[in-house]
Amino acid sequence: MTAQNRLFEDMAKLASGALGAAAGIRGEMEALFRQQMERVLHEMDLVTRDEFEVVRLMAEKARAENEALSQRVAALEAQLVQAVKAKPAAKPAAKKPAPRRQPKRPTPAS
Structure with a gap:
């Protein structure tokens, strides 16, 4: 019976070691995936x-x-x-007639 218990203990250690290795691989894969995605997103200029x-x-x-x-x-x-x-629109002021010019008088010739 001890041989059987020993076998189960060895199998349990092997399984836990495999699970630990799988967890480590999973972590590495996640890190690689994250790096790859960051690189792709950076190239896309987002x-x-x-x-x-x-x-x-x-x-x-x-x-x-x-x-x-x-x-x-x-x-x-x-x-x-x-x-x-x-305010009503301002009416333009009436134009004053321009003053009339008087014709020039001829100057007496001396």
Whole structure:
């Protein structure tokens, strides 16, 4: 019976060693895969999440500023329309007749 227990112990050690080796191989494969993916993504010239978030925040700020400026322009246009309606158009001033020139008198010849 001890021989049988010894056999099971040896098989258990062998299995645990194989599982440890498999786990090590798995870790190496994951690292290699990650490196390969990073290289491919770098070659594709993709942006990082941080860069994307910065640009997204910039776009949101620009959109808000654009909306505020649009509202301001609309308000100023409304004020301009009210000012034009309230003030009648100025009539051009009547032209004064140009003064008449008197004909030149001949100078007496000496």
